[in-house]
Amino acid sequence: xxxxxxVFYFFATVLVFAASMVITxxxxxxxxxxxxxxxxxxxxxxxxxQAEFLAIALVLVYVGAVMVLFLFxxxxxxxxxxxxxxxxxxxxPIGGAVAILLVLxxxxxxxxxxxxxxxxxxxxxLAADYSNTRELGRLLYTxxxxxxxxxxxxxxxxxxxAIALTLRRRKDSKYQDPSRQINIDPRQRVRVVKMxxxxxx
Amino acid sequence: xxxxxxxxxxxxxxxxxxxxxxxxxRWRALCYWLAQLTxxxxxxxxxxxxxxxxxxxxxxxxxxxxxSVLLKLAGYVLTVFVFVYSRDYLQERGIFRSEYFVLGLLGxxxxxxxxxxxxxxxxxxxxxxxxxxxYAMIAFQRDSVVATEAAMKxxxxxxxxxxxxxxxxxxxxxxxxxxxIAAVARALTKISPNDVILIFGLVFVIAGTAFKLGxxxxxxWVPDVYHGAPTAVTLYVGSVPKLASFALIARLxxxxxxxxxxxxxxxxxxxxxxxxxxxxxxxxxxDNIKRMLAYSSISHMGFFLLGILSASPNxxxxxxxxxxxxxxxxxxAFGMIILLSRSGFEAERLEDFxxxxxxxxxxxxxxxxxxxxxxxxPPTAGFYAKLLVIQSIMKVxxxxxxxxxxxxxxxxxxxxxxxxxxxxxxxxxxxxPIQARWDMRLLLSFxxxxxxxxLPWVGTLMEVCRRAIQNLA
Numbered sequence: 001x002x003x004x005x006x007v008f009y010f011f012a013t014v015l016v017f018a019a020s021m022v023i024t025x026x027x028x029x030x031x032x033x034x035x036x037x038x039x040x041x042x043x044x045x046x047x048x049x050q051a052e053f054l055a056i057a058l059v060l061v062y063v064g065a066v067m068v069l070f071l072f073x074x075x076x077x078x079x080x081x082x083x084x085x086x087x088x089x090x091x092x093p094i095g096g097a098v099a100i101l102l103v104l105x106x107x108x109x110x111x112x113x114x115x116x117x118x119x120x121x122x123x124x125x126l127a128a129d130y131s132n133t134r135e136l137g138r139l140l141y142t143x144x145x146x147x148x149x150x151x152x153x154x155x156x157x158x159x160x161x162a163i164a165l166t167l168r169r170r171k172d173s174k175y176q177d178p179s180r181q182i183n184i185d186p187r188q189r190v191r192v193v194k195m196x197x198x199x200x201x
Numbered sequence: 202x203x204x205x206x207x208x209x210x211x212x213x214x215x216x217x218x219x220x221x222x223x224x225x226x227r228w229r230a231l232c233y234w235l236a237q238l239t240x241x242x243x244x245x246x247x248x249x250x251x252x253x254x255x256x257x258x259x260x261x262x263x264x265x266x267x268x269s270v271l272l273k274l275a276g277y278v279l280t281v282f283v284f285v286y287s288r289d290y291l292q293e294r295g296i297f298r299s300e301y302f303v304l305g306l307l308g309x310x311x312x313x314x315x316x317x318x319x320x321x322x323x324x325x326x327x328x329x330x331x332x333x334x335x336y337a338m339i340a341f342q343r344d345s346v347v348a349t350e351a352a353m354k355x356x357x358x359x360x361x362x363x364x365x366x367x368x369x370x371x372x373x374x375x376x377x378x379x380x381x382i383a384a385v386a387r388a389l390t391k392i393s394p395n396d397v398i399l400i401f402g403l404v405f406v407i408a409g410t411a412f413k414l415g416x417x418x419x420x421x422w423v424p425d426v427y428h429g430a431p432t433a434v435t436l437y438v439g440s441v442p443k444l445a446s447f448a449l450i451a452r453l454x455x456x457x458x459x460x461x462x463x464x465x466x467x468x469x470x471x472x473x474x475x476x477x478x479x480x481x482x483x484x485x486x487x488d489n490i491k492r493m494l495a496y497s498s499i500s501h502m503g504f505f506l507l508g509i510l511s512a513s514p515n516x517x518x519x520x521x522x523x524x525x526x527x528x529x530x531x532x533x534a535f536g537m538i539i540l541l542s543r544s545g546f547e548a549e550r551l552e553d554f555x556x557x558x559x560x561x562x563x564x565x566x567x568x569x570x571x572x573x574x575x576x577x578x579p580p581t582a583g584f585y586a587k588l589l590v591i592q593s594i595m596k597v598x599x600x601x602x603x604x605x606x607x608x609x610x611x612x613x614x615x616x617x618x619x620x621x622x623x624x625x626x627x628x629x630x631x632x633x634p635i636q637a638r639w640d641m642r643l644l645l646s647f648x649x650x651x652x653x654x655x656l657p658w659v660g661t662l663m664e665v666c667r668r669a670i671q672n673l674a
Binding site for chain 2: 154161
């Protein structure tokens with residue numbers, strides 16, 4: 001076993017451990033942190049596959065942005081764990097049976113006979129000046145430009161949907177209009193009232 | 202400009218979104234008219250792309266052929282009807298916002314992308330685009346608890362279905378080494394059709410497709426979504442996405458995986474028989490007409506699958522004919538529910554149709570046509586649709602299947618006829634006159650009469666369907 005394999009098994013073990021902790025740990029914040037660990041280990045695996053751009057993107061986008069946001073949401077929401085766990089034991093037998101069956105079926109189909117090293121050979125060492133980023137960019141903006149654009153449209157729909165479903169104009173909100181506040185004429189604000197002074201006794 | 206219609210509809214949807222921002226509330230109807238204009242413009246652009254041949258572009262990811270043109274044109278017509286029917290409904294409930302039309306147009310773009318997909322990637326992305334627009338439209342009426350629940354269920358189940366479809370596609374990619382549909386079909390000729398990985402992928406693809414189609418046993422979302430969504434959205438969900446489902450099946454199973462027909466034929470057979478049986482039998486127990494029509498849609502999807510599973514060009518064109526006729530019938534039936542509803546009142550119970558003949562004989566007659574066509578009584582288009590799919594499975598010697606389908610269709614006739622009985626032989630409990638805008642009355646009448654009026658041209662329509670699928674496989 002050479003060093004590369006050792007690194008692979010290290011990352012793979014951590015990944016499997018972290019992933020199983022995500023779904024078993026009781027505290028949602030801890031689960032989110034384990035997910036961060038899982039992303040880091042997955043990024044390590046990408047690096048071993050010489051996909052450095054994907055590895056960095058995974059860390060930057062998922063760990064840096066998505067998970068932080070996710071942690072915020074988890075911490076802000078008052079999640080009732082006891083209620084979420086309701087019926088867990090009730091569904092466990094059938095859910096477990098389906099899961100075991102699926103794993104067995106996948107093991108039968110996705111074995112080394114079809115996806116072993118013979119069928120899927122090592123892609124080979126890339127040159128030192130090979131840039132993943134450039135290659136991905138080239139493919140994304142030429143061959144795959146049409147799906148890329150559709151993906152952008154899907155994001156737009158997601159934005160429209162999110163805004164349409166959550167934006168509500170409250171009638172009682174104390175909305176300020178800064179330009180009106182600045183352009184105000186002092187005479188409209190202050191009314192000078194002339195009164196007779198009080199009589200002296 | 203083969204992708205001109207898609208680009209045009211998308212650009213117009215964005216334009217409407219921006220224009221709406223600067224419109225005063227009383228000019229809101231402008232969005233509606235712009236959406237309608239978009240559809241007409243897109244139809245003109247689509248006519249320009251009609252060449253009769255199959256032309257590829259965007260690195261073989263986009264195809265313009267007879268099928269894509271036909272499905273797109275049908276999509277525009279259906280959407281025009283949906284917008285006309287839903288205008289008053291939305292206004293009366295205070296949800297007449299431009300987002301409804303924008304999401305409707307973007308969902309249509311998704312359908313169009315699927316109609317012209319020649320690559321698994323574009324097929325999948327089109328499906329997601331359409332589904333995402335649908336989820337948002339269903340949840341559109343924010344204050345309604347049932348609508349939110351329906352959207353949530355649809356969203357979760359839809360996400361699982363997408364995952365299954367994607368997993369199946371990745372298996373097929375692993376086995377064939379390509380995502381391009383034509384290349385997959387070529388690669389399949391060299392692999393044994395009983396290859397375990399192919400079958401494994403196929404099962405997932407079929408399960409995902411059946412979810413989207415709403416075929417038993419993946420039908421659980423259909424009644425809740427049809428019932429929970431505002432009727433204007435149900436109208437949309439019940440018509441335009443059906444075209445997308447046809448595109449999905451035609452491109453994926455027929456265009457790409459036809460060499461595996463021996464395997465998917467059996468799977469579809471189970472789905473079809475279960476759908477027709479369970480859809481028709483459970484529909485009898487419903488007293489809500491939207492739920493009843495939802496179960497009826499499940500049974501119609503079963504009939505639709507019959508044509509596909511015959512795995513013959515005859516069957517495919519029969520299925521295309523069926524889906525077009527079904528979309529028109531569904532449009533008319535939900536349009537009728539909208540017509541009878543008014544602000545604060547949804548005519549969604551069967552009782553609300555009692556004595557419709559006394560209130561408005563003309564509308565009762567239109568509903569009669571719609572119900573007869575759904576039941577498949579001659580001489581309506583619904584009869585021809587059922588006849589064609591059953592003929593196609595008889596030609597491939599699946600006689601027991603044909604007999605079962607006919608018997609179950611007879612059971613189904615009961616609940617359609619019950620609506621007719623309520624309209625003509627029961628006394629009206631509700632006597633208020635029916636109010637609707639003239640354009641809606643006109644189009645609804647046209648919609649229902651079309652099911653009988655098409656008869657002289659049924660042959661032409663069948664020929665169009667036959668041509669549409671000819672350069673598919």
